[in-house]
Amino acid sequence: MGPENWITSVIGGASYKHSLLFVILISFIISMQLQQMAGKLGIVTRMDLAQATAHHAPKWFRYSLWVIFELALMATDLAEVFGSAIVLNLLFKIPIKVAILLTVLDVFFCFC
Numbered sequence: 639m640g641p642e643n644w645i646t647s648v649i650g651g652a653s654y655k656h657s658l659l660f661v662i663l664i665s666f667i668i669s670m671q672l673q674q675m676a677g678k679l680g681i682v683t684r685m686d687l688a689q690a691t692a693h694h695a696p697k698w699f700r701y702s703l704w705v706i707f708e709l710a711l712m713a714t715d716l717a718e719v720f721g722s723a724i725v726l727n728l729l730f731k732i733p734i735k736v737a738i739l740l741t742v743l744d745v746f747f748c749f750c
Contacts, residue, residue: 719741719745723737
């Protein structure tokens with residue numbers, strides 16, 4: 639668990655107390671079911687989810703899924719950037735805007 643996830647969890651726990659435990663339980667059960675179904679798909683058809691989607695779904699649907707997944711990835715990355723900036727702010731008293739810039743530059747130069 640990274641510092642940004644830890645901060646998000648602490649803030650969420652402080653704000654909502656135990657009222658989100660039901661959501662965590664349901665999401666855990668659903669994720670186990672989805673993993674089991676993906677495993678069965680792989681064993682029976684010898685295809686992963688992307689291959690099965692490409693084989694059975696129309697082109698417009700595949701591109702729609704691609705756009706939705708890209709937006710979801712951007713949203714999670716944005717949360718990581720903000721979480722890292724909050725951590726830098728708390729640890730080193732760096733202004734939030736500067737911390738966001740440092741985090742973006744760090745990610746950009748690490749992957750280039």
